[in-house]
Amino acid sequence: LMKVVGLTGGIGSGKSTVSRMIQKHNIPIIDSDLLAREVVQPNKPAYKLIVNHFSREILLEDGTLDRAKLRNIIFSDETQRKLLNKFTHPYIRREILKLVIWYWITGKKAVVLDTPLLIEGGLHKLMGYVIVVYCSEQIQLHRLMERDNCSEDVARQCMSAQMPLKEKIKFADFVIDNSGDLFETERQVANILNKVKPSLLNWLLIWLG
Ligand code: ATP
Structure with a gap:
């Protein structure tokens, strides 16, 4: 009863950051950018x-x-x-x-599929759960400019080439708000993983057939 969890977000919203946090919980990640x-x-x-x-x-x-x-x-x-x-x-x-x-x-109890185009590619329909990493447009813009050392125009252009984050959220079972600091995000990650891993009750039900 392994759970397949889809992880997605907008450009620069913090998907890679969250993916690294999940990995620290010993959950394997399938990174579609790497496969690409x-x-x-x-x-x-x-x-x-x-x-x-x-x-x-x-x-x-x-x-x-x-x-x-x-x-x-x-x-x-x-x-x-x-x-x-x-x-x-x-x-x-x-x-x-x-x-x-x-x-x-x-x-494995769970595996996370980390892919920017989860929803655009229709893969979200195959997932047990969908997690969307969100942050406000203002912060997204700011972090993108800083990380990629690009102008506001270029950052805006990259953002507008994707489905808006507000749209993606509609497909989410869990939303991680990464607008705050990393500790705040880590706390949300731990919370969600607790819900996603099969619980003792689930295992008991499986054992009882
Ligand atoms: P892409 O889709 O372009 O790969 P991404 O969604 O994976 O982007 P990250 O690379 O994880 O986004 O984050 C974008 C930038 O913002 C990075 O430089 C990262 O270090 C920084 N960042 C992410 N989360 C936070 C946070 N909570 N506080 C401060 N900085 C953050």
Whole structure:
């Protein structure tokens, strides 16, 4: 009865920060950004699809993808962004599924799927619970500018390319408000994990059949 928990948020709202906190509670994390980088390595099938479409122009000298170049192309062109997703998403989903099965077989109580596009990609429907990491737009903007050393305009542009946090919250079973300090966030994380882990009562019910 392993729980699969989806973790998402807006750009710079604190998803990675919360993910690190969850990991400290000994709960495995499946990081979709990491998988997205793995499936486009030169020996992987998505790589071939990408090079066939975008040409070798988007490769670095060592044959790996020029991620900055690719990012520029898809940033300004939705058709290209959708195509890139079409090449990579099936492989990312397959890797996620493999890991979920692995953690299930090895008897983990819960696993957290950390992905920025949980809701946009429809994966939230497969989750036992959905956690959305929220912070006010003002703080989100401020932290983003500070972290990425970018202008307010660029930060706003990045934020507006995503589904607004206020929309994502509607899909959440739990909202973590990361507008406060890290201790405040840590407290909320611990609280939610207590609810998400199968309780003694659940185990008793399983044992009783
Ligand atoms: P992205 O979607 O871009 O990966 P994210 O949602 O993972 O962003 P983080 O990288 O976790 O966001 O946080 C954004 C920035 O804000 C980081 O520099 C982080 O150190 C800082 N930050 C996160 N939470 C807090 C907090 N509670 N107090 C102060 N700073 C914070």
